[in-house]
Amino acid sequence: MTGRAWGGPLLLGIAVAAATHIATVTVIPGAIMRVAVGRIAERAGEANRLYQAPRPTPANQQVVRTSPDLAYATCALDLATGPVRVTVGGASSYASVAVYDGTTDNVFTLNDRQWPTDGITLVVARTGASVTAAPGEPVVRLAGTRGVVLIRRLAPGDSAFARAERERAGDACAPVSGATR
Amino acid sequence: MTDSAIPSRQPRPRLRRRGALRRYLAATLVGLAAGVASAASVTGGTMGDGSLVVGRWSTDLAIGGPAASPWVRARVARVGLLALSREETVYFDRTTDEEGEPLRDACRYRLAGGALPARWWSVTIYGADQMLPRNPDDAASVDATRLATDAAGTWTATVSTARPAAGAWISSRGAGTFSLTLRLYNALRVDAAALRALALPTVRRTGCAL
Numbered sequence: 001m002t003g004r005a006w007g008g009p010l011l012l013g014i015a016v017a018a019a020t021h022i023a024t025v026t027v028i029p030g031a032i033m034r035v036a037v038g039r040i041a042e043r044a045g046e047a048n049r050l051y052q053a054p055r056p057t058p059a060n061q062q063v064v065r066t067s068p069d070l071a072y073a074t075c076a077l078d079l080a081t082g083p084v085r086v087t088v089g090g091a092s093s094y095a096s097v098a099v100y101d102g103t104t105d106n107v108f109t110l111n112d113r114q115w116p117t118d119g120i121t122l123v124v125a126r127t128g129a130s131v132t133a134a135p136g137e138p139v140v141r142l143a144g145t146r147g148v149v150l151i152r153r154l155a156p157g158d159s160a161f162a163r164a165e166r167e168r169a170g171d172a173c174a175p176v177s178g179a180t181r
Numbered sequence: 182m183t184d185s186a187i188p189s190r191q192p193r194p195r196l197r198r199r200g201a202l203r204r205y206l207a208a209t210l211v212g213l214a215a216g217v218a219s220a221a222s223v224t225g226g227t228m229g230d231g232s233l234v235v236g237r238w239s240t241d242l243a244i245g246g247p248a249a250s251p252w253v254r255a256r257v258a259r260v261g262l263l264a265l266s267r268e269e270t271v272y273f274d275r276t277t278d279e280e281g282e283p284l285r286d287a288c289r290y291r292l293a294g295g296a297l298p299a300r301w302w303s304v305t306i307y308g309a310d311q312m313l314p315r316n317p318d319d320a321a322s323v324d325a326t327r328l329a330t331d332a333a334g335t336w337t338a339t340v341s342t343a344r345p346a347a348g349a350w351i352s353s354r355g356a357g358t359f360s361l362t363l364r365l366y367n368a369l370r371v372d373a374a375a376l377r378a379l380a381l382p383t384v385r386r387t388g389c390a391l
Contacts, residue, residue: 005200005201005204006204008201008204008205009201009204009205009207009208010208012205012208012209012212013208013209013211013212013215014212015212016208016209016212016213016216017211017212017213017215017216017219018216019216020212020213020215020216020217020220021215021216021217021219021220022216022251023216024216024217024220024221025220025223025251025252025255026251026255028220028254028255028258028259029254029255029257029258032258032259032262033258033262036262036263056313057313057319058312058313058314058315058316058317058321059315061312061313063262063263064259064260064261064262064307064310064311064312065260065261065262065264065305065307065311065312065362066312066313067303067305067322067364068305068313068321068322069303069305069322069324093301094300094301094366094367096265096269098263098265098269100263103254104254104257104258104262104263105245105246105247105249105254106245106246106263106264106265106266106269107247109265109266109268109269111269111367113367148263150263154301154326154366156303156322156324156326156327157327160326
């Protein structure tokens with residue numbers, strides 16, 4: 001009688017556990033990215049503006065597994081109002097620009113060996129949005145309106161970080177003026 | 182004498198229904214808790230809880246890429262947000278020494294290796310919370326630009342809570358049970374066979390506090 005009484009609830013419990021597990025795993029990336037985009041925009045003052053972080057230390061680390069050997073610059077993307085242009089200046093050692101979508105996928109990366117010595121610009125736009133890009137300028141498409149641009153520059157140590165700071169002075173992230181959607 | 186006059190051992194239907202409802206409610210709550218707990222468990226740990234293992238180091242080649250399963254994507258979001266895909270960077274993690282014992286700040290370790298086939302590489306320490314250990318030592322990593330190699334091309338570093346008399350140092354002060362992450366930027370080859378063949382740094386325990 002007891003076993004029979006718990007048969008149905010047990011099956012329900014297993015089904016609920018499986019459904020909850022899958023739902024939680026599916027929701028985690030988007031939820032964490034939403035928080036990250038919000039924090040990045042807050043530090044920059046607004047979305048679609050570059051925030052150049054100080055040298056990472058245990059006291060100022062903002063996200064998990066930050067490398068203390070890199071100079072990071074971040075831009076929270078809000079493509080609801082149109083495309084965004086990212087500008088990365090030249091680099092004398094490793095540098096890269098990466099674009100992440102709203103589910104944390106690294107959808108685009110380019111490093112200094114793949115761009116001209118004086119740097120590169122790229123445009124990030126929502127899928128289907130009309131974009132006016134310069135000839136040869138990469139256009140990165142995101143399925144949603146939310147994402148993150150992360151610029152890394154190699155900076156192991158104080159002097160290397162000072163050099164990276166000089167080189168990133170012209171880096172920028174801003175809405176494309178006059179863009180049509 | 183009617184049947185209703187006979188004392189019954191069976192609960193009345195209303196009580197039976199209430200009991201069944203409680204059992205289904207309890208099963209639903211336990212199911213919800215188990216689902217969340219199991220999701221948290223399988224998406225925690227380190228980024229390298231994947232299939233490719235080299236010695237005590239491990240990585241997941243799907244990190245950052247569109248081929249990542251929902252579980253890999255969720256794990257990376259929790260423990261390695263904004264990681265690059267392997268074409269740009271390969272991340273190897275380890276949580277144990279060469280003997281398989283957990284890395285902890287009560288022990289001292291000798292980290293040793295040779296040149297790695299990448300444009301730049303580094304080894305960084307993280308606490309169990311995936312953050313840099315909270316200490317003022319400014320010694321959370323060693324990297325290819327700052328390590329001296331001997332005639333055989335080998336480099337060494339000490340992982341300990343106190344700065345060694347000489348040589349490169351990763352401070353584990355305040356790290357508790359920790360992990361090490363090896364970053365290979367622009368590795369020359371990123372296919373599984375090439376990565377499995379890498380001679381990655383060793384981590385040998387040289388002593389522990391009582």
